[in-house]
Each structure stands twice: as C-alpha cells, then as structure tokens.
Amino acid sequence: MTIGSPSPRITTAAWAEVPAPRPVPPAWPLPPSPRPCPALPAAPEMSASAKPAALAELAPGPGEKPGGRPLLAWGPVFGHRSEKIAFGQSEGGPDGQALTVTVTETTVIEADLGVWGARALIYLTLWFFFSFCTLFLNKYILSLLEGEPSMLGAVQMLSTTLIGCVKIFVPCCLYQHKTRLSYPPNFIMTMLFVGLMRFATVVLGLVSLKNVAVSFAETVKSSAPIFTVILSRTVLGEHTGLLVNLSLIPVMGGLALCTATEMSFNFLGFSAALSTNIMDCLQNVFSKKLLSGDKYRFSAAELQFYTSAAAVAMLVPAWIFFMDLPVIGRSFRASQDVLLLLLADGVLFHLQSVTAYALMGRISPVTFSVASTVKHALSIWLSVIVFGNRVTSLSAVGTVLVTAGVLLYNKAKQRQQAAMQSLAAATSQCPDSSPEPLLPPDPRPHP
Numbered sequence: 001m002t003i004g005s006p007s008p009r010i011t012t013a014a015w016a017e018v019p020a021p022r023p024v025p026p027a028w029p030l031p032p033s034p035r036p037c038p039a040l041p042a043a044p045e046m047s048a049s050a051k052p053a054a055l056a057e058l059a060p061g062p063g064e065k066p067g068g069r070p071l072l073a074w075g076p077v078f079g080h081r082s083e084k085i086a087f088g089q090s091e092g093g094p095d096g097q098a099l100t101v102t103v104t105e106t107t108v109i110e111a112d113l114g115v116w117g118a119r120a121l122i123y124l125t126l127w128f129f130f131s132f133c134t135l136f137l138n139k140y141i142l143s144l145l146e147g148e149p150s151m152l153g154a155v156q157m158l159s160t161t162l163i164g165c166v167k168i169f170v171p172c173c174l175y176q177h178k179t180r181l182s183y184p185p186n187f188i189m190t191m192l193f194v195g196l197m198r199f200a201t202v203v204l205g206l207v208s209l210k211n212v213a214v215s216f217a218e219t220v221k222s223s224a225p226i227f228t229v230i231l232s233r234t235v236l237g238e239h240t241g242l243l244v245n246l247s248l249i250p251v252m253g254g255l256a257l258c259t260a261t262e263m264s265f266n267f268l269g270f271s272a273a274l275s276t277n278i279m280d281c282l283q284n285v286f287s288k289k290l291l292s293g294d295k296y297r298f299s300a301a302e303l304q305f306y307t308s309a310a311a312v313a314m315l316v317p318a319w320i321f322f323m324d325l326p327v328i329g330r331s332f333r334a335s336q337d338v339l340l341l342l343l344a345d346g347v348l349f350h351l352q353s354v355t356a357y358a359l360m361g362r363i364s365p366v367t368f369s370v371a372s373t374v375k376h377a378l379s380i381w382l383s384v385i386v387f388g389n390r391v392t393s394l395s396a397v398g399t400v401l402v403t404a405g406v407l408l409y410n411k412a413k414q415r416q417q418a419a420m421q422s423l424a425a426a427t428s429q430c431p432d433s434s435p436e437p438l439l440p441p442d443p444r445p446h447p
Contacts, residue, residue: 116410117362119362120359120362120363123355123358123359123362124359124371126351126355127352127355127356127359127371127375128375128378130348130351130352130355131352131375131379132378132379132382133348134345134348134349134352135209135214135379136214136382136383136386137341137344137345137348138152138206138209138345139209139214140341141341141342141345142206142209142210143210149203149206149207149209149210150203150206152206152342152345153199153202153203153206154315155342155345155346156202156345156346156349156350157199157202157308157311157312157315158312158346159343159345159346159347159349159350160304160308160346160349160350160353161305161308161309161311161312163346163347163350164301164304164305164308164309164350164354165305165309167301167305168301168302168305188310190290191306191307191309191310192310192313192314193286194283194286194287194290194303194307194310195306195307195308195309195310195311195313195314196310196311196314197279197282197283197286198283198307198308198311199311199314199315200275200279201276201279201280201283202349204272204273204275204276204279205217205272205273205276207268207269207272208220208269208270208272208273208276210269211266211268211269211272212266212269212270212273213383214379214380214383214387215258215380215383215384216269216270216273217269217273218255218376218377218379218380218383219255219256219258219376219380220270220273220274220277221273221276221277221280221372221373221376222251222252222255222256222373222376224277224280224281224369224372224373224376225248225251225252225369225370225373226248226252227277227278227281227282227369228281228284228285228368228369229245229248229369231281231282231285232285232364235285235286235289238364240416241412241415241416243408243412243415243416244409244412244413244416246408246412247405247408247409247411247412248370248405248409249405250401250402250404250405250408251370251373251374251401251402251405251406251409252373252405253398253401253405254377254397254398254399254400254401254402254403254404254405255373255376255377255380255398255402256398257394257395257397257398257401258377258380258381258394258395258398258399258402280372281369284360284368284369287303287357287360288360288361288364288368290303291303291357291360291361299361301354301357303357304350304353304354304357308353359371367409367413370406370409373402373406374402374406377398377399377402380395381395381399
C-alpha cells in the first residue's frame with residue numbers, strides 16, 4: 001500500500017515505505033494522478049504506547065464485521081479469508097524514520113493436491129469399489145425384495161452412525177481420534193444442515209433407483225460437474241478457467257450417449273435423480289469447507305459421524321409423524337437373509353461415505369465431481385453386464401468421450417495450477433510492478 005497515492009493498492013505480503021520528512025520519488029512507474037495530492041507531513045516518532053492505539057483505530061468496532069463473505073450464518077466456520085495488518089518502524093529511511101505497512105492475507109481453502117497422489121488414488125479406488133457394491137445391492141433390495149426407499153435409507157444412516165461412533169469414541173488401531181478442545185460457533189446448526197442434505201441425498205437417490213433403471217439414473221447425474229462449478233464459484237470462490245469448463249462438455253455428452261438407446265423415463269424417478277444431483281453437489285461443496293478449514297478443521301471420520309448423527313436426529317421425528325411403520329415393516333419379508341443383506345448394505349454405505357470424505361479432503365470439488373462422473377460411467381457399463389442389457393455402439397462412443405473428457409480436464413487443471421503458481425511467484429518477487437490499481441481513481445478534486 002502506498003500512502004498518499006490517489007488509488008491505494010493492497011496485495012498479498014506487500015510493503016511500502018513512506019519516508020519523512022521530504023518525499024522521495026518512487027522506484028517504479030505510477031499511473032498519472034487525475035487530481036493533485038497534498039504533500040505528506042513529517043511522520044512523527046511512534047512510541048511504544050502509540051502503536052496499540054494505532055492498531056485499535058484500524059480494528060473493527062463493536063457493530064462492524066471483519067472483511068470477507070460469510071456463508072449463511074456460519075461466518076467463523078465458513079470464513080472465506082482473513083486479513084492481518086501490522087505496523088512497525090524501520091531505520092532504512094533518509095532520516096531514520098519510516099512507517100512500514102505489512103498486509104498479509106491467509107486463504108482458508110486448501111489447494112487442490114490432485115487426483116494422482118498416492119493416497120488420493122487409494123481413496124478413489126476404494127470409493128469406486130464400495131460405491132459399486134452399494135449401488136447394486138440397493139437395486140437388488142429395492143427391486144427384487146420390493147423394499148421401501150425410506151426404510152433402506154434409515155438402515156444405512158443408522159449403520160453408518162453406529163460404526164462412526166465406535167471409530168470416534170472407542171480406541172482402535174484403525175483410527176486414532178484426537179480430542180477437540182473447542183468447537184466452532186453454531187456447530188450443531190452446521191452439522192444439522194449438512195446432515196439434512198446428506199439424508200435427503202440418500203433417500204432421493206433410493207427413490208430414483210426404485211423407479212428408473214440404473215443406467216438412466218446415472219445418466220441424469222452426468223450434469224453434476226456443471227452444478228459443482230457453479231456452487232464452487234458462489235460458495236467457495238473457486239474460479240475455473242475456460243479450458244477446464246470446456247473439458248466438462250465431452251464428459252457429460254459421453255454419459256448422455258452411453259444410455260441414449262435406453263431411456264426408460266419416469267417423472268418421479270427423473271425428478272428424484274435430478275434433486276439428488278443438486279443436493280449431492282451442494283453437500284460436496286459444504287463438506288469441502290468443513291474439511292479444509294483453517295482454525296476448525298474436521299477429519300473425514302468426524303464429518304461422517306457428526307453429519308450421520310444429525311441426520312438420524314432429524315429422522316426419528318419424521319418416522320413418528322410421517323411414515324407408516326406397519327407398511328414399511330411388511331415391505332421386507334422377515335428372514336435371516338434379508339437382515340444380513342440390510343446389515344451388509346449399511347456397512348458398505350458407511351465405507352463408501354468414509355472413503356468419499358477422505359477423497360474430498362484431498363481434491364477440489366470440481367475434481368471430485370468429475371471423478372463421480374467417471375464412477376457413473378463405469379456403473380452404467382457394470383449395470384449392462386450385471387443386468388444383461390444390450391451394448392450399443394453409442395454406449396461405446398460415449399465411454400470413449402467420457403475418458404477423453406477426464407484426460408482433458410486433468411490437463412487443463414494442471415495448466416491452470418501452473419499458471420497460478422507462476423503468477424504467485426512473479427507477484428512475490430515484484431509485488432507492485434503492475435501499474436494497474438485495484439480501485440479506480442477518483443476523478444473528483446479534493447475540497
């Protein structure tokens with residue numbers, strides 16, 4: 001920040017010195033000033049007692065809020081970024097007095113580590129495997145056993161809550177939980193909100209799976225990257241380049257071709273699948289916020305348990321007031337095989353959610369959405385093999401387009417990250433080399 005400039009400029013880790021008592025010409029070119037600026041007075045000696053007073057003047061008042069865009073009502077949890085301004089003295093000026101202003105900016109969201117990391121690849125493989133097992137077991141229970149989607153969703157949420165409780169509160173060799181000294185403000189409301197989205201995603205997905213074919217339900221979910229890009233931009237402030245956005249077109253177009261010959265349309269199933277898609281994208285963006293926090297950061301196991309417990313807490317009143325338990329009980333034939341299938345389905349759903357949260361903590365929401373899109377394409381092919389559907393040439397072309405789109409996306413993402421790193425390195429070396437101000441100059445003259 002240059003003190004006395006007609007258009008103040010704030011950059012990351014930027015500093016400028018204002019000498020006293022006489023002005024010194026700047027070492028870099030500045031834009032022409034549209035209005036005269038008065039000469040700066042001599043900088044007085046700042047004592048140790050005056051520094052806290054100067055900092056107190058810049059601190060927000062009782063009715064003011066710090067900068068940044070809060071998300072809903074949970075600003076401390078979802079704070080976009082934080083700024084820190086520090087004052088100090090330097091002995092490098094002509095008369096031994098100079099005022100140094102340092103502005104640092106800390107971004108809360110983690111950088112995208114990439115899907116090609118060792119841990120990310122392991123989580124991706126496990127997530128694909130558990131998702132396939134859960135998907136086909138759900139279809140078997142809902143179609144052949146004529147199960148109720150709400151009952152199956154409740155079993156899944158109860159199972160993952162119980163298993164998550166054991167992992168969090170019972171010491172074991174698989175996961176070592178660290179006790180938290182404090183929780184973020186509005187912690188319960190935040191978990192209830194994310195848990196509601198998670199339970200709605202599960203139930204709506206089961207409703208779509210019961211009413212339409214697996215291939216059609218997965219095709220509707222091919223629009224997930226577009227919703228994720230929009231939500232990531234509005235909620236996280238994550239910007240994607242033009243090449244990244246263009247690479248999503250063959251991914252979604254290829255998935256549409258995979259099932260172009262099998263369009264078993266059902267309005268209820270289509271609406272549920274589309275709602276699942278939107279809720280899932282929104283849940284992924286919110287979960288990324290919780291997994292990548294600065295002061296309050298949750299692990300995958302913690303987020304899975306707390307959101308599941310919140311979903312179950314809202315599920316019990318819904319059961320009491322809205323669901324016909326005798327009808328739901330008769331939908332499943334009471335047998336040992338059915339109970340074993342329900343137990344296996346709950347365990348697989350828990351493993352699927354844990355691996356999904358672990359993968360989400362290592363990649364960006366858009367990358368996670370594209371990985372989910374690839375999972376949908378593989379699910380279509382596996383459903384063709386399992387259920388004996390006829391394979392067409394359009395399905396083969398669609399799979400090739402999906403693979404090519406994912407490769408193009410990864411390449412565009414790498415180029416975007418390389419360009420951002422180069423820009424950050426150039427900015428750190430020459431913080432104020434650009435003559436373009438962040439704020440437009442004020443053409444009005446001084447009074």
